[in-house]
Amino acid sequence: MVSRETFFIETYGCEMNKSDSINIVLSLEASGFKQVKNEKEAHIIILNTCCVRRHAEERVFGRLGYYRSLKENGQENMIIVLVGCMAQLLGKKVTKLFPEVKVVAGTSHALKIPQYVMEYETTRQKQVFVDRDRYEFSSYGVKRAEKHSAWVNIIKGCSNFCSYCIVPFVRGPELSKPSDVIVREAKELSDKGVVEITLLGQNVNAYGRDTGDISFARLLEKLNKIDGLRWIRFLTSHPKDFDEDIIKSIASCEKVCPWIHLPIQSGSDRILNLMNRGYTLKHYMDVVGLLYKYIGDFSITTDIIVGFPTETEVDFQKTLDAIRAIEFDDAFTYMYSSRPHIRAEDLSDKVPHEVAQDRLTQLITLQREISLQKNKKELGKTVLGLIERVSKKNPQESLAKTEKAKPVVVVTDSKPGNFIEICIDDLSGATLRAHEVREACRV
Template structure:
């Protein structure tokens, strides 16, 4: 068994790429290292342990990892005189020991199902100076029992399930995160209840497809029931991601409308506005079905902020297919959309499709789409002009320390001046009402009304 005491006093730095699930995994790794007596470092140069938590959804992630690991070779000596480099997350799960072929300075590799063993792997690397790799194929669920180190006291990521059963033709996630596995509902509710006692005000429920929560246990999705039970814990704000359109049931929409703590924001990835491309993507819904779902959501929650993901340049996408995506964006009126150029991932069905479309054409389409997204985002924010929104304060603006920054219930970024004579640090995690007099594409701004609470 590893001698974990060797880690006591060691400094560590974690750099995270990718989705919210990776961010939460990093919090778990950080919590585990804290429990071993490790200390957080402000930069890789100050760290005895450097960990890269990786994402492999897009090709750029691999390039970034190789660059980051290579840059560690030129770092000054670590505080203890020995530095251990570790790679975790989805790229580690996908490539395993094969990463050592290109990353000769990496000491530890751990997959998405092995984060509970990070401390022992690191301790072994310090003890014997050898490479240590652990990539398990089955998720034991042990990571959810690990301690965690949250970046903020007012918000928490709460995983409700891992894995994905959808196998979209472009997506590597099911191959690196495994099949869907839901946490017991009572365990989740108990965790949120404990977070409320600790002063957490906002949570985000996490899963590759939260709408299918519970299906692996009871054959029928139980996400609507989970929302209602979590809403009864006293938590003030509930967000969740990600939602697959094919599994968003009427009872879930009802729960969103009826549970006060569920915020009026829904991320509903469409990926394309062309039914032909959606079929090639194996998304299991059509353009018409998606727009019908959007209308049903808005009928129950008229003021909802709808956000989405869109891929441009999927193999075989024509100008007509792309125009259908643009028109869907205009019709759905997204509050925000995350747009991506298709990235080929070896091992997925879409990687086998030959596409002669020039990169310049795809880039031009992407740029056109961004303009439409910016317009719908701007239009949505205009609805907040001359209204008062409650802002959960996250801190101050990076551009101006005299301006508070936070989030509205619709997950909009909000700015307002720091109240006179108040230390902004004391306001972090509190809520203050802001009367909005400026609405831009990506933020709202105004003056605070009343005291923070």
């Protein structure tokens, strides 16, 4: 017999969604619900969804089909909750397609799931909330300190309207969290033993502009002064807003890690213009030049889309040339995905699927080779590593992460959350390996 207070959550999509799921879990636990690890032991099933690519949406539809079968085979009282971007996009429609979905909570309503579930239990009326006016940042900051690392949301939404992206439609415009709240949250996390924070937002570089609060550069400087905090990272940056002031601030703040995730998306100015990205390849290259000037040794990762409508072979070759020139440490590569609302859908000259697939394969092959070469340059370096977790395959080994966000396998008995000095001495396949020089800090 499944207890009515049990819930199971699955999360799709980006780090923002993963961070939102932590808040959803905390809000449910604060209301007396208990998380379980198996969907068959849960009364409430929560799907925190993504709709950025059609594939992500199809996976959720597949899961809803699965949960329908569980309901038909003994778990008939199960309450299915759809939350996040796909819930925002589809709203009531999803309850028609899948009558088993009893609660739909859009992107501004994730924290109210406990009350919606209780309301449904009392009234048996479906609960659908997708208006975007009442967004509130979670107040669970410090409770998120379960491990040595934590995400800190600093800005929600996006006001950029890149022509391929549905995010501004489902997450609404940019809204910055007050800087004093962020600094307090980071201090509390540090007091609880968190040594690494990652500042999160769709465009962190725009922080403060909507509210007139301090800029992103000043925020980094304030966070850099917090005792106990050792590493500060941030995701995601936008090349048009990533200015010299921010780069100087990264260079001067010793806790801000030299790892930049800076989506380039394309190497063709014509495509960048159609994407409404607001920068040219030259601008992007200038930003990279400034990173070399002020920071020197840093790692850079990116996002790239191939097969954007009208993309020609010439445009694609420009993207490959840009990748060769910049030498990204890693890249998240995607095929253009048709989505509702987005302006790119108005472009009639779509790239055939097999052409886009072939370009994606070429891109991945090239990037793998560059990533390998970049990793080879790490060999022989003695650096600080933060132990993330013990290896599942070999308990003598752990996975550590360097300041440059490079994953490294190291033989150590040091615990997750500890910093150790490591010498990177081997590359096995694409995996960096290191030996421990000394334990640098125990948390």
